[in-house]
Amino acid sequence: MNTRAHRSRTALAAATVTAALLLAACGGSGDGASGGGTGAKGGGKARQGGTLTIALQSPAQSANPRAFTDTAAVYVNRQIFDSLVDQDPATGKILPWLAKSWEVNATATQFTFHLRAGVTFSDGTPLTAQVVKANFDDILANKAKLNPGIVPAVQALTGAKATDAQTVTLTFAKPHASFLVEAARVGLSIEAPATLALPWDKRVDKVIGSGPFVLDSFAPGQISLHKRTGYAWAADSLHHTGAAYLDKVVFKVVPESSVRTGSLQSGQVNAISDVPAADIQSVRDGGQQVISTPNPGLVWGLVPIESRNPLNDANVRKALNLAINRPEVRDAVLTKDFAVATSVLAHTTPGYVDLGSSLAYDPAQAGQLLDAAGWTRTGDGVRQKDGKKLTLVAAWFRDSSSNQKALELIKAQLAKSGVDLQLLEQTGLQILDGLKKEKYDFFWTNATSADGDVLRSSFSSAPPNYYRVQDQPLQPLLEQQLATGDPAARNKLLAQAQQRVVAQADYLPVFEQTTVLAAAGKVHGLSLGAGAGLAPLAGVWLS
């Protein structure tokens, strides 16, 4: 679940909520053969031509990269649009793309990009500083229509200025150190002037970008792209120069996960998204490739709503944190492709710090803490205090097949410590409402983000503060990291913030979200980008 979506005050349509919830793939500035790539180089000489068919779980809502940021939209739009900068999926480092170099001022309020020469959009118009300025002007003009997941990136943006034909400067009202990472995401990719000239609602299926593929046809159930000839500005991390090998790319929708796996195994499609944990092993055994990458950002876990009694007591929260056996959840519900949470942030997030020792399973100490807090038990029953049972309600949303099993297991683990966890399945809209009205004790969530600023969007005690965090020492850390341009100094602040969140049990992290794709053996070079979205398919070929 994406907390940014919750923080937006916009009345969200159910579809938008769902899209935001699936922000798992958002960011995918992606490119680069990450560790999860499909043997791009070892497979002999790349072959030209062919059609790659990918089955997705949900349909893409729009080819407008700023309207939706769910998995399907990010996967498709990453092929059509390029971004100013690129983020290396292995290191998190910002690399050149449409901008060959850039400068950031000391207070992280001004970003100057020097554009690469010779870039054209698929309709032939050249990329100039004026076009980039027009893109950001358009974003500001349509701020109300932007996907809630993109809004925080441009919230403080005051404007763009083209200083010469190849140089553009963006200015922010407040320090915004996370902007380079955000600029690498699909949401802030650069559209052609012809697309900007269209009214917002018409940019669904007639978009023009500078990417390695061009949109052929757009229907929610099936999207088809063809190769852009003369493409010569692939991002460095892709380790591929020049136009794409593939002639065509087709995205299909197969919602039922077992059917999707079957489609791959029977050869009806070349690749599938969202492989359920239960199928990963059978896909491997069947000779297909599994491509996975841990999503950076907030790991899966339970957020305590801290205004609720007894979760306002930090000792109760700490006890619950100790009563969760994370390795058991991973081993029972997931596969080794998923990492046990060792911090609030996933280990691939810039600024991550390993706090695994503070997240160990220790039911004995959990019991002592609860006893000390006045929640006592007789025998194996539920703990009680003043005649009230220790029953806590956890709201969850069915956006991943592993959610329910993980929560059922956590419920069983907490029951051993005398805590009665009630699971309450909710829809996206119900959860927004329930959080506003403080109806739940816990909310099961995660948030994919390629920047540590996700800590601020999740645990800031500034409004709307859905989780009712009241942690005085934490707030300055969250504010300062955004105002610090120097990466080393910023990572130090992010590390302190993570330590504070874990120490106060403002979050009960459980496991890291992992994006899992599967592909047939004949697909080479398929990889996931920095935001765990599908990387550009320019270097993919079929043998």
Add this chain to the structure above:
Amino acid sequence: MTLRPDSAPSPASAPDAGTGAEGRPAATAQAATGVRVPDLADLADLPALPGAAPDAGGEDGGQARDRGVWRRGWRAAAGERVAFVVRRPGLVVAVGWLLAVVAAGAAPRLFSSRDPLGVDPAIKLHGPSGAHPLGTDALGRDLYTRLVHGTGISLLSALTATAVGLLAGSVLGLLAGFLRGAADLLIMRIVDMLLSIPALLLSLALIAALGPGTRNAALAVGVTSIATCARIMRSEVLRIRESRYVDAARSSGARWPRVLLRHVLPNALGPVWALAALEFAGAILAVSALSFLGYGVQPPTPEWGSLVSEGRDSLRVAWWLTTFPGLAVAATVVAANRLSRAFDGERSIQR
């Protein structure tokens, strides 16, 4: 009807009245119409005989045979009953299964001593074996235990749904058939409206409005069966209120509410009971469908539909997780259908 509207004969004088100067014995009238009209003697103490008042469907033969059975005495009757059962092994199995299901719903602990929520990741996704006859699920819980413990909720939901449909449908049908005119028109148009919406769609719309949960799921399913019940009830009422014994009861001074409750309703209920068994089968399926979609109980509480849904992810590695709960639903639906045919069909065989 050939009875004189003004005749309210006393028990003593009734037989005479039947063979009176009019010269048309009641028996002749019966033979002519093929309808068994109760003797006037019967009519006189009608209140005591609602069950014996037959339908106007030419069932005198069946009635006579029934009586014959009793006349032949207990031993002969028992023999006939045994033969009846032996000739219908399907019915025996169906009733046996339904009894087992009801027992499991009422006292699951009798069937399994395990904890339906007791997880044990060490034995997750084990196939059927001696220790776990139906295998274990993704968290190592015993599927047989979960199936047994899920019975109560599924059964109760289906029964509630059937009761809601039956009760509301019967009242509506009774009113429509009895009041006729504008009320009939209004009620039946509402029923038509209900019928025009596919049942599952209506259930989903209702549950979207009411919110998930077993009680709401049962209500949502029950509402969809109101229309069918109302139609059957109305047609029965329309038929029966034209019967001679109803006219007779009216003419012997009974008021309409009394006629409705003592004469019309009991006789109209027969087909409705058969329908109820059928609706129950449908309700089991619909309730399971809703819980499959996640509108029933909250996990980890087991329910038949949600068990099928939980096993769906592991379809490729653990066939037993979806197969056994699915079979339980299917067996119950088939058994209830068989029972419904016994309520309705066995009678028509006698015809």
